[in-house]
Amino acid sequence: MHLAAPAIVLAIRPHGESGAIVRALTAEAGLMAGYVRGGRSRQLRPVLQPGNVILGDWRARTEEQLPALTVELMHSRAPMFREPLPAAAFEWATALTAAALPEGQPYPLLHSALEGLLDAIEAAPAARGWAAALVRYELLMLAELGFGLDLERCAATGVNDDLAFVSPKSGIAVSRSGAIGYESRLLALPRFVIAGGPAEWEDVFAGLKLTAHFLERDLLHGKAAEVLAARARLIERLNRAVA
Numbered sequence: 001m002h003l004a005a006p007a008i009v010l011a012i013r014p015h016g017e018s019g020a021i022v023r024a025l026t027a028e029a030g031l032m033a034g035y036v037r038g039g040r041s042r043q044l045r046p047v048l049q050p051g052n053v054i055l056g057d058w059r060a061r062t063e064e065q066l067p068a069l070t071v072e073l074m075h076s077r078a079p080m081f082r083e084p085l086p087a088a089a090f091e092w093a094t095a096l097t098a099a100a101l102p103e104g105q106p107y108p109l110l111h112s113a114l115e116g117l118l119d120a121i122e123a124a125p126a127a128r129g130w131a132a133a134l135v136r137y138e139l140l141m142l143a144e145l146g147f148g149l150d151l152e153r154c155a156a157t158g159v160n161d162d163l164a165f166v167s168p169k170s171g172i173a174v175s176r177s178g179a180i181g182y183e184s185r186l187l188a189l190p191r192f193v194i195a196g197g198p199a200e201w202e203d204v205f206a207g208l209k210l211t212a213h214f215l216e217r218d219l220l221h222g223k224a225a226e227v228l229a230a231r232a233r234l235i236e237r238l239n240r241a242v243a
Contacts, residue, residue, distance in 0.1 A: 001060040001067060003029055006074055008114060009052045010098035014040060022048055022069055023098045024056055025114065030106040031098070034058045034069025044071070050094035051077040051118050077122055085241055086125045088234040093117055093137065095227040100141060100219050110144050113137050127241055132192055132199040135207035138215060139193065147171070147218040151194055154178045165189050168213055187213060201242050208235065 007024035010031070015021045020039025025031055034056065039048055047054065053075040060067035080086040097114060101107060117137050120130035142148055149171045153160040156178030165174040165186035179186055187210045190203035199207070212231070220228060 001058065001063055001065075003032065003056075003058045003067075005029060005056060007032065007054055007056045008094070008111070008118070009048055009050055009054055010094040011050065012039065012048045020044075020048060021066070022071070023103075024054065025097060025101070025107075025111055026056070027108055027111045028106055029104065030111075031101045031103045032056070032058055032067075032069075033103060034067045036069050036071060046076065046078050047071055047073045049076070049078045049081065051080070051090040053115075077118065080122055080125065083125050085127055085234075085237045086121050088230070088237045089121050089127070089130070089134065090118065092227075092230040092234045093121075093134065095230045096138070096141065096215075096220075099224040099227045100145060107144055110140060113140050127238060131201075131204045131238065132207070135190075135193065135199075135204065135211055138208075138211035142211070142214055142218065145219060147214060149173070149214065151189070163189055163194060166210060171214060205238075208238075 005026040005028060007026045009022065009024050011023040013021045015035060018038050018040050020036050021033060022036050022039060023031060023033045036044065038044055052073065055072040055074050057070045058067035080090060093114060117130060117133050120133050124130055149166060151163065151173045154163060154175040155167055155170060155172035156174055159175060162175045163173040164176045165179045166189050167174055168187050173189055174186055188206040190199060190206045192199035192203055193207055
């Protein structure tokens, strides 16, 4: 097996005395893992940062063997880790991707969306420019893995006007009229999720609450649920920033 491709670094795990197992997302081959000799060395630590773009070269004798990976830095986002909020956003977006995606299956839309999200965070560390994009990325993750929400029409009335809630059980949208009397049992559906465009902070947090429910229920189970701690840190820092 041999693959040479640009990739977004997602996760780094120590292995042996100085090596590391690195998981990175490529556009055409999807999530790829590989062993980097000296991956924890002073030379490679700045290269192997979540969010960085590398040129990776994966080589293995068989498909079952963990490939050896050599890396060359293409674009560094390491300076952003000096800022608590962008650092938390990078950590969560990359950790979610590494935990949720199966290896070796291409998800070009997710690759493109993650690249766009990381670029937005890098360009606007203050969060107003990328918080809504993060919600959209989480929704895309759910959709690409088969757990997408149905936001086309109301579950109760069948119409597509004034959709304002989502059923936490079915993941189907509910209109204001269809939700009368049941509002407290439903999740708010912020308008920007359907209409696009910018979002007020109240809507951003409503969107994050919406995606949290389905990420925890449908995607992040067992060991994968450990990455939710990174999301909690991000939400805490967002709350502090808005306050």
